[in-house]
Amino acid sequence: MLKDTEFRNYHDVIGFKFFNYSNIFPISDFKQDNLKTLIISSPSSAFIKILYYQLSNMDIFRLNKYYMEIIKVKLIKKTSFSNSVITGTPIVLFENNHENKYYSFEKNPDFNFFFNRLKNNSIKKYVAYTGDDIEENFNIFDVFEFNKEVSIRLSIRNNSFIIIGSLWKNLEKEINKDNRKFYNFLFDCGLGEKNSLGFGFINNNRR
Numbered sequence: 178m179l180k181d182t183e184f185r186n187y188h189d190v191i192g193f194k195f196f197n198y199s200n201i202f203p204i205s206d207f208k209q210d211n212l213k214t215l216i217i218s219s220p221s222s223a224f225i226k227i228l229y230y231q232l233s234n235m236d237i238f239r240l241n242k243y244y245m246e247i248i249k250v251k252l253i254k255k256t257s258f259s260n261s262v263i264t265g266t267p268i269v270l271f272e273n274n275h276e277n278k279y280y281s282f283e284k285n286p287d288f289n290f291f292f293n294r295l296k297n298n299s300i301k302k303y304v305a306y307t308g309d310d311i312e313e314n315f316n317i318f319d320v321f322e323f324n325k326e327v328s329i330r331l332s333i334r335n336n337s338f339i340i341i342g343s344l345w346k347n348l349e350k351e352i353n354k355d356n357r358k359f360y361n362f363l364f365d366c367g368l369g370e371k372n373s374l375g376f377g378f379i380n381n382n383r384r
Contacts, residue, residue, distance in 0.1 A: 178231040178238075184224055187266045188373070193302050195219055197367030201264050207243055209279040216253070218378070220297045222308060225252070258360035261349045261382040267327050267342025269376045270294050279341040291294040291315055291343075295369060303362050311359060320349035331374070340371065347382055
């Protein structure tokens with residue numbers, strides 16, 4: 178869908194891709210005539226508008242082995258990061274990216290390591306996109322409630338591999354005028370690594 182657009186080489190760029198997407202929901206087996214929904218987010222309004230235009234001019238598209246009929250494409254009003262969010266898809270972080278080793282709570286349950294690594298990744302991503310400087314002496318989240326660790330097997334270009342990530346019932350941060358831009362960026366872009374594969378998607382916690 179990005180072919181012949183300004184984002185035609187986006188998937189081949191080394192480094193951050195600056196877009197994210199949700200699970201396909203409701204989560205269930207794919208059956209004919211079942212309605213499914215997917216949310217795509219990005220801090221780049223140009224990226225979103227191009228996808229919207231491309232999808233709006235299509236009736237059918239292929240997703241893996243399935244052919245999907247497009248019922249409706251909708252631009253959603255930009256949502257801000259609330260004081261409390263929940264993960265929609267697992268947060269993935271490398272413990273050692275040179276060895277392609279993912280962080281695992283089962284092997285090394287260290288919340289300080291996890292949140293420091295998450296903060297460093299978030300700052301690098303933010304600075305790469307905006308060019309702004311940011312004070313690094315802060316906790317990325319002040320309150321958290323762990324849910325579980327998960328492993329996901331992916332197959333891309335005939336290569337199969339396992340990614341380890343974590344799901345969270347609650348991640349809290351007091352949002353103010355000084356940090357709002359940073360956290361709204363994370364809301365659009367996703368938390369952690371592999372955002373362009375759909376990992377790290379977050380929603381506001383409505384409980």
